[in-house]
Amino acid sequence: MSDDVPPSPLPERVLQGLGVAAGVAIGPAHVIETGRLRVREYKIPASGIADERKRFADAVDASIKQLRKLQHRASKLSGASAEEMGFLLEASLQILSSSRLIRRVDERIATERVNAEAAVQFETGRIEEEFAQLPDAYLAGRAQDIQDVGVRIIRRLTNTPYAGFADLPKGSIIIARSITPADTVLMDPERIGGFAAAYGGPESHTAIMGRSLGLPAVLGIANLEEQIEAGQMLVVDGTTGRVVINPTEATLARYAKERRRLQRERAVLDRLRTLRAVTLDGTKVALQANVELPLEVELAVRAGAEGIGLLRTEFLFMNRDDLPNQQEQFELMRPFVVSMNGKPVTIRTFDLGGDKLSPALRDKLPTGPNPALGLRAIRLSLKHKPLLEAQLGAILRVAALGPVRILLPMVSTASELVRVRAVLHKVYGRLKKAKVRVPDKMPPLGAMIEIPAAALAVRSIAAAADFLSLGTNDLTMYTLAIDRGDEHVADLYDPLHPAVLQLIYTAIQGAQAAGVPIALCGEMAGDPRYTALLLGFGLRDFSMRPSGLARVKQRVRGVDIEEVTRRSQLILSQPDSAAIAKLLDEKS
Ligand code: PEP
Ligand code: MG
Numbered sequence: 001m002s003d004d005v006p007p008s009p010l011p012e013r014v015l016q017g018l019g020v021a022a023g024v025a026i027g028p029a030h031v032i033e034t035g036r037l038r039v040r041e042y043k044i045p046a047s048g049i050a051d052e053r054k055r056f057a058d059a060v061d062a063s064i065k066q067l068r069k070l071q072h073r074a075s076k077l078s079g080a081s082a083e084e085m086g087f088l089l090e091a092s093l094q095i096l097s098s099s100r101l102i103r104r105v106d107e108r109i110a111t112e113r114v115n116a117e118a119a120v121q122f123e124t125g126r127i128e129e130e131f132a133q134l135p136d137a138y139l140a141g142r143a144q145d146i147q148d149v150g151v152r153i154i155r156r157l158t159n160t161p162y163a164g165f166a167d168l169p170k171g172s173i174i175i176a177r178s179i180t181p182a183d184t185v186l187m188d189p190e191r192i193g194g195f196a197a198a199y200g201g202p203e204s205h206t207a208i209m210g211r212s213l214g215l216p217a218v219l220g221i222a223n224l225e226e227q228i229e230a231g232q233m234l235v236v237d238g239t240t241g242r243v244v245i246n247p248t249e250a251t252l253a254r255y256a257k258e259r260r261r262l263q264r265e266r267a268v269l270d271r272l273r274t275l276r277a278v279t280l281d282g283t284k285v286a287l288q289a290n291v292e293l294p295l296e297v298e299l300a301v302r303a304g305a306e307g308i309g310l311l312r313t314e315f316l317f318m319n320r321d322d323l324p325n326q327q328e329q330f331e332l333m334r335p336f337v338v339s340m341n342g343k344p345v346t347i348r349t350f351d352l353g354g355d356k357l358s359p360a361l362r363d364k365l366p367t368g369p370n371p372a373l374g375l376r377a378i379r380l381s382l383k384h385k386p387l388l389e390a391q392l393g394a395i396l397r398v399a400a401l402g403p404v405r406i407l408l409p410m411v412s413t414a415s416e417l418v419r420v421r422a423v424l425h426k427v428y429g430r431l432k433k434a435k436v437r438v439p440d441k442m443p444p445l446g447a448m449i450e451i452p453a454a455a456l457a458v459r460s461i462a463a464a465a466d467f468l469s470l471g472t473n474d475l476t477m478y479t480l481a482i483d484r485g486d487e488h489v490a491d492l493y494d495p496l497h498p499a500v501l502q503l504i505y506t507a508i509q510g511a512q513a514a515g516v517p518i519a520l521c522g523e524m525a526g527d528p529r530y531t532a533l534l535l536g537f538g539l540r541d542f543s544m545r546p547s548g549l550a551r552v553k554q555r556v557r558g559v560d561i562e563e564v565t566r567r568s569q570l571i572l573s574q575p576d577s578a579a580i581a582k583l584l585d586e587k588s
Pocket of ligand 2: 409450471473474
């Protein structure tokens with residue numbers, strides 16, 4: 001958006017939430033509604049009609065299977081919710097089994113010669129309209145069922161389950177009840193100004209994605225989506241957590257000024273890019289980048305990252321209905337390794353589960369009563385060997401193109417590493433036999449330290465690992481029993497809690513005593529407030545979102561190791577996080 005946005009005649013309103021990604025966005029609201037998907041319409045030649053009808057029939061069959069599985073899962077829910085879910089799913093199944101919708105779509109493909117998804121879209125719209133004419137609440141509900149079924153079939157047909165934001169006016173601000181990590185994957189920072197949602201906490205993956213894409217974001221404003229209309233002018237202030245609806249001229253001028261100030265500050269930080277990350281006493285510190293999307297690699301290189309310290313692979317597969325095979329994964333991961341041009345890339349195997357659920361897995365695998373403590377990450381990969389083997393095969397193949405390390409998420413015991421190493425050797429042997437290009441030397445295999453048990457048992461895990469990486473986001477969550485994505489307890493999520501700091505210190509010291517390199521790739525690494533403390537704990541390898549690199553480097557360059565080591569011991573002896581925060585923020 002340009003700075004000369006017309007002020008609105010409507011009164012200004014300010015809503016307060018949690019600022020999760022700093023910066024100011026000014027632009028028109030785009031309110032995400034659940035429901036209709038955008039589809040392309042095209043003509044089918046007469047010779048292709050039979051195939052198109054079959055494509056539609058297959059999508060219907062696949063949707064029926066998917067719903068049956070969901071029904072089975074719903075039956076295991078407790079009392080009332082099982083009944084309610086079962087009822088809803090049964091309604092959808094009935095529509096899919098034989099209904100006016102299915103018959104009409106099939107006829108439309110044949111007579112109008114249009115593609116199946118366009119036919120589904122047209123016919124669901126028509127039936128909805130018919131129902132809307134009837135003054136009956138039950139039938140109005142049925143219209144919603146029909147729309148849901150239509151969306152389900154279209155998702156199957158197009159393999160692109162979520163509507164993109166490509167057609168929105170530049171600078172648009174996305175507003176929704178909840179924004180999933182999968183939605184953020186679709187946000188192009190060139191087009192989208194920022195986002196705000198009713199749900200979500202500061203360390204949710206949605207928040208992390210906002211920060212890493214450099215999109216100002218505010219979460220945790222109750223009923224946000226009901227208070228904003230599409231197209232309304234908004235300011236999202238991701239630093240203070242404010243969303244301003246219909247800003248006055250004075251407000252717009254103030255925020256436009258603040259935005260220019262931030263841009264100038266960024267330009268200053270950009271100049272740090274080519275300087276080395278060394279402390280005042282000459283200690284060298286490695287600063288690497290966390291990335292999820294290919295477009296972030298360029299940001300990482302531009303910010304001067306020495307490598308990719310964490311590639312979260314699960315984000316490559318969020319917006320799809322099926323699981324990628326080895327070849328697809330190889331192709332998706334290749335640009336990361338090639339673009340880093342000889343710099344190391346640490347690829348983490350799928351960290352699926354919890355709030356990172358691919359639709360592909362959501363329908364195939366059970367989610368237990370508590371997904372954060374359930375079958376997720378490395379546990380899931382070890383249970384579903386084809387998933388792990390395909391991924392390790394793809395990683396081994398990209399490892400032939402540049403230096404690659406393999407990182408396992410949510411490790412809790414050394415035996416998990418031992419088991420993955422066995423699979424890795426098997427896959428390596430198989431690829432070699434098939435004459436597929438793999439590196440001569442096996443890539444290093446490492447473990448995330450993000451479960452308190454792993455931090456405490458760091459010596460035994462280090463004995464089985466080639467390197468370690470501290471995941472302080474999950475470590476904080478599991479230590480304090482605070483869901484990192486829950487806005488209701490966001491104020492209690494505190495990486496400065498003495499217990500969390502003790503675990504971080506224990507892990508760093510334990511790894512060093514075992515002679516195994518350790519990095520830190522949680523959000524703490526990218527916050528300059530923690531840089532001196534972590535250096536004092538002995539950490540020398542940080543991996544963070546690209547936008548954090550310059551500020552952390554600036555901080556590194558002002559630190560004396562001896563002094564921060566002494567100070568970190570003082571911090572460790574404090575009784576609570578208030579005392580710790582006070583020491584941390586005092587000029588050292
Ligand atoms: C972490 O938990 O700190 C981490 C880096 O992993 P993720 O945020 O992807 O869970
Ligand atoms: Mg984690």
